[in-house]
Amino acid sequence: MTSLLEVQGLCARVGTKEILRGVDLVVEPGEIHAVMGPNGSGKSTLAHVLAGRPGPEVTAGRALLNGTDLLDLAPYERARAGLFLGLQHPIEVPGVTTHAALARAGVPRDRLTAMMQSSAAEVGLRVDLLDRPLNVGLSGGEAKRNEIVQLQVLRPKVAILDEIDSGLDVDALVDVGATLTRAVATWGLGVVAITHFRRLLDVLPATNVHVFVDGRIVESGDKTLAVRLERDGYMSFL
């Protein structure tokens, strides 16, 4: 059976440094996978490699989305195939509004404004911020909410969310968690949520929790694994 996302033995290096050392991960529709691990273990690099960000060089492995190897595709083709990346640090893109970026992504223009406005209302983003150039002048929390607006309009099959909870106040965290949880229920979105905080799982109920150390997943379990990490840290995995 073909899985939604299947990462097999993925290895990548930056320069001469091996950052990913054999990542295995399978995500099915409607599953929420939390990936937790120490700083510098390669979590963001995994997200970037899957999305095709230039920099890391893939040295081994595969990453299949519904059976198609993402690694053979250009970044925009990966997005069109249904992959979404929510960046840890959303970048400012002066001169390009969120609206224009989404229109270029193929969302029908006649429906786009209404879709963006209803998504913004759902996730608690001020509607006037949608007219700004992409992420320009947005606070950390506003930029993260803006990522969720884009996700809702694009309706990807898989969302990789890199510390979507960082910079969010407690109300924003609830809004973002509820919106994502609805996306999972509504269209079977599969989520890979990279996070440092178990409390994200209070608002985004993970079906699977993974410990990511030194470039690979070293242990997988259910929500109780996140509770254990919160209590004991990563010492026993290093």
Ligand SMILES: Nc1ncnc2c1ncn2[C@@H]1O[C@H](COP(=O)(O)OP(=O)(O)O)[C@@H](O)[C@H]1O
């Ligand atoms: N472009 C780069 N050049 C050099 N080193 C990098 C680059 N990107 C990431 N690294 C290194 O790769 C390691 C993993 O980084 P990262 O994937 O950001 O970790 P995490 O997200 O788990 O904190 C770190 O040691 C980091 O310094």
Ligand SMILES: [Mg+2]
């Ligand atoms: Mg990171």
